[in-house]
Amino acid sequence: MPHLPGLDLLRSIAIVWVMLFHSFLVDGLGPRFEWLSRFGWAGVDIFFVLSGFLIGSQLLRTLQRGEPLRLGSFYGRRAWRILPAFAVVLAVYVAFPVLREAPGLDAWWKFATFTLNLLIDYGRNPAFSHAWSLCVEEHFYLLFPLLAWWATRRASAARFAALCLGLVLAGIALRTGVWLHDDATQPPRPWFIEDLYYPTWMRLDGLLVGVMLAALRVYRPLWWEKLLARSTPLMLCGFAVAALALWLFRDRTGLLANAIGWPILSLGFGLLVLSASSPQGLLGRRAVPGAGWVAAASYSLYLSHKLVMHAWLAPALPLPLQGVALFALHAVAILAVGAALHHGVERPCLRLRDRLAKRQAAATPSAITV
Structure with missing residues (x-):
């Protein structure tokens, strides 16, 4: 897929x-800007659709x-993408309790096996x-290739639509x-967190909408192009939904x-993703300065931002700041730590992954296929 600046902007x-x-x-952020932060949890649903x-x-x-x-190649690439930075942040959480945003941390093996969202004791270990969202993503990575292979053996638009609706x-x-x-x-x-918000089977709507967009793009390219030509109405509909x-x-x-x-929210974000996929649309016409880097480092920023918010400034530097000004100062620290994790762990591991893949390709490796 070509690089799309509109998707960078959404990420x-x-x-x-x-x-x-x-x-x-x-x-x-203070009462004047509470509207900016109140629904920020929905950013995770944008990630799911993407x-x-x-x-x-x-x-x-x-x-x-x-x-x-x-499958071996796919799972290997996702592991190189997800595990190194995750392992570093998890090690910090386990080894340095003082840096945690809350005292209680669930058992390390729940994180390591990506079962935290199913087994968490949120009341004591938040x-x-x-x-939790990484667990949902990992379950998707694990199962979707097999489901996609099964569903496309005898592809049918009617069966696919019925499956999605079901x-x-x-x-x-x-729910x-x-x-x-x-x-x-x-x-x-x-119980809201443990039974409704975190479990994978409760949060499939965003991933499903993203897969539906992918199927439309791959199997109905003419429809896809016609929709991209209407990117502005799609964007407005996406915001409205x-x-x-x-x-x-x-x-x-x-x-x-x-x-x-959840399905309504995912539909709205799906329309925005569709609109942002158009190079001629308002969301994807031009690259917003800095958005590409923030998008590329978003995983490291997501992993580490709570650590930074809790550990930096508040206990050490009693500055006369509050609200947006204090958050802006923390944001600088979050970007710095996220950049260190991204450039010091994520990118080197991805480069190593690519070098190993080229070496394996040259040696004609045996791959797990279905």
Whole structure:
């Protein structure tokens, strides 16, 4: 897929939005700017749609060309992309409790096996809990290649549409049932987080919308091009649909939001991703200065930003700053630490991955195929 500056812009908006949401760790942005941070959790859903679209495009294009699906190569590339920086940050959390944004940290093996989002004791161990979204992504990476191979053996647009609709309706029914049960029984734990917000099976909407966009791009290229030619109306519709979803989420833990809010929010972000994929659209016409780097470093920034917010400035430098000014100072530190992790761990490991891949290709390796 060619480089698309519009997707860089969305990814950079997503990570900044998440950081703004977590600004409560440094006493927030103040009442005048609370509207900026209140819905920042939705940045993760932008990441989900982007992941579904980019990974889906990569794998579906391979299958559409009739090439074998090399699972070993795919899993290896994702491991090199995800694990090194994650292992470094996890080691810091385990080895230096004073740096944690909260005292309690769940067992290291839950992080290492990417089961944290399914087994977390959030009430007692909320530190590094934002790793839940990495667990969802890893489960997607693990299962989607096999599901894509199975679904494309006898490809049918009607079956694919029915499958997607079924998954959306199943998600609505499952979240509704769990919400009604937990609201009635009121278990003595943070059940919204543990039963509704974190589990993978509750959060498939964004990934599904991304995969649907990828399928449209790969299997209906003429439709895709016609839609890209209407990028501005798509962008406006995307903002309107996302705004509707966020209006539903004004009661973030309520039944209506958690029943139907997630697919509506994902649809809105999917329309924005579609619009941003057009080189002629307002979102993708020109590269926004700095957005490309922030997008490239977004993973490192996501992993480390809570550590920096908690550990830097607040205990050491009692400066007469608050609100936006204090967050801006923390943002500088977050960018510095994120840059160190990105350039010191992420990029060297990716370069090593590419060198090893070239060496293996030259040796004609045996690949796991289906």
